[in-house]
Amino acid sequence: MTRKNITRKDFLKNATGALAGGMLAKPMGAFAGAPKQAAKRRVALVGTGIRGITFWGNTVRERYGDIIEFVGLCDINPGRLEYGKEYIGADCPTFTDFDEMMDTVEPDMLIVTTVDATHHMFIIGGLERGVDVLTEKPMTTDERKCQAILDAEEQSDAELIVGFNYRYSPHHTKLKELLVNRRVGKVTSVDFHWYLNVYHGASYFRRWHGEISSSGSLLVHKATHHFDLLNWWLDSDPVEVYAEASLEHYGSNHPFRGNKCRTCPHQDKCRFYWDITQNDTYMDLYVDNEQHDGYIRDNCLWRHEIDTYDKMSVQIQYANDVQVTYSLTTYSPYEGMEIAFNGFDGRIDAWHGIPWREQEKVNQAELHSQEMSQDEMEEATNYEEIMVMDNFSSQHEQIKVFQESGGHGGGDVRLQDQIFRNPDMEDPLEHSAGKRDGAMSILIGIAARKSIESGEPVRIEDLTSIKPHPSRGT
The missing domain is CATH 3.40.50.720 (NAD(P)-binding Rossmann-like Domain)
Known part of the structure; x- marks a missing residue:
């Protein structure tokens, strides 16, 4: 300074x-x-x-x-x-x-x-x-x-x-520890793919998130979580973004549409029909108060006003020379993510929510069912996996990250505890996020949106007064 x-x-x-x-x-x-x-x-x-x-x-x-x-x-x-x-x-x-x-x-x-x-x-x-x-x-x-x-x-x-509650997930925290300790040496590239299923993904398009004027697109609203994780994991700032995306499933891309799910004449043939009347909280909070501002919580997924992209692919160049390939899909059969960090000395693979991976964990626990109580079986499958493989080795290291109860494996509680209960607690992995973190995460999404519109790469330094640094600590 x-x-x-x-x-x-x-x-x-x-x-x-x-x-x-x-x-x-x-x-x-x-x-x-x-x-x-x-x-x-x-x-x-x-x-x-x-x-x-x-x-x-x-x-x-x-x-x-x-x-x-x-x-x-x-x-x-x-x-x-x-x-x-x-x-x-x-x-x-x-x-x-x-x-x-x-x-x-x-x-x-x-x-x-x-x-x-x-x-x-x-x-x-x-x-x-x-x-x-x-x-x-x-x-x-x-x-x-x-x-x-x-x-x-x-x-x-x-x-x-x-x-940013995602940072506090034990799974994500363990990845940060491995990267800080340079477990696979200098990281050079990252493959990161996030999948929203046909239930969660569709919910964004029922709500105000389906319109860019309100949400900035899912590249800003949803992917800001993922971009913040990347910035935090890599301990660096993005410098250039190139992206492609389209809206090809929701919105006008359908032969029929209705006013809202409750009154839609196509309920019997729309696989995305959602009965909000089964949720008492949503009925009391939203439906009973529509007359005040006109907000419809069970809006039609096929309404013409939707302009948010439903598939996205982003290339990010970081100031420390790491290259990232990222994608977000909003109509997958399952909800989850896959990420891989490629380093000079090896590779780190991690995932959650992938059905066959989850089934593998259950099957492994069942092998020991005669020796374990039900509570122990539940504990045995309540973990996320990280695989590390060194170059010139035929073996891999399996790291089990056990999850606690509560949102994001207990990460939500950790976030709120640090904010309200222990604001001066030690923070060696820099979980806490301030204005620069908030800005850098959305600037990737904003740059991606601009790149989609222009067809050209967008420089982060051209957007605000913040200049990218090779390391967050500089």
């Missing part, structure tokens, strides 16, 4: 570094707030959709109610807002106007879980008030909004955190 580039925030961090043990320099350290005291941390939430009221709402209140309290909830839909308050179990005022909420309740922390394309408004609104902001991924949906967030964070004494 040069003297001319030192900001007020940098000065404050450096000045308190000796006392805080460097904690404030870590992104999660911001949520430690003032010195510990009896008062609970005051939290406001904007966006009371299903993600907001569950993962960042009820779950947070139940796990951390001894140290945080919800002091305000905001949504443009008053019906969802009131249901969300009840679901979360919060005893706080509700608002349909964001500025009114922020100025009335004066929170210490703001959680943003609105439609992706609106994230920037609330992130900036929080930062300008000096309020720490935790945003659901993706940070935002285009380079202009991204730059506005970067500028606001630079001028604020508050911090911005992006909720």
Whole structure:
């Protein structure tokens, strides 16, 4: 850091570094707030959709109610807002106007879980008030909004955190450890393929995610998880992106369509028919409140408004010379991923959700069924695999990564614990994600979208003021 580039925030961090043990320099350290005291941390939430009221709402209140309290909830839909308050179990005022909420309740922390394309408004609104902001991924949906967030964070004494829960999965963490320890030497290329099945994949196209104006495309909304993992695993920044994609399955690519699944005349012949009436939470949260804003949760997969790509292929060049081939498919028969890291000294292969691999684990456990209790059998199959093979060797090393209960093998709990319970905990593998991480992950998706539109490669440095570095630590 040069003297001319030192900001007020940098000065404050450096000045308190000796006392805080460097904690404030870590992104999660911001949520430690003032010195510990009896008062609970005051939290406001904007966006009371299903993600907001569950993962960042009820779950947070139940796990951390001894140290945080919800002091305000905001949504443009008053019906969802009131249901969300009840679901979360919060005893706080509700608002349909964001500025009114922020100025009335004066929170210490703001959680943003609105439609992706609106994230920037609330992130900036929080930062300008000096309020720490935790945003659901993706940070935002285009380079202009991204730059506005970067500028606001630079001028604020508050911090911005992006909720990348995938990093905290034990499986993904073990891959990071292997790469940090250079288990296969210098990594030169990566093959990464993600598969959404016909249930989960289709769900994106029923919702607002099916329109690029709201989600930035799945290259931003969904793949931001995967691009962040790549950036974290490789400890480097992307420099150039080339992509191809198309919309060939959902949207207008169908002979019939309806208004919504509930009233569709084609229910008997549409294999993607989804009966939302079987889900009480969705009925109470969405269907009962359609009259307020017109949002249809069981929208038609074949509506003409859909313009989000449903198959994508991306080539990424990193500043440390690693080349990545990535793909995302949205109508696979199974849900899972495959990844391989190619190094000078060998190769690391990993996967999850691949049916025949899962069956292999079950079969292996059944071989010992007479010697094991049922609980032990369940434990024996509750692991993810990593295979490592060295060059000039005919043998491979199998690494079993056992999963805990809870989302992403216990990763979701680890993320929330680090944010709310132990913000100054040791973070040797740099799980915590700040503004640069949030920006770099979406910039790959934004660059990919621009490349698809232009047919040309896109340089990351041409999008915002952030310049790619060979290593994240530089």
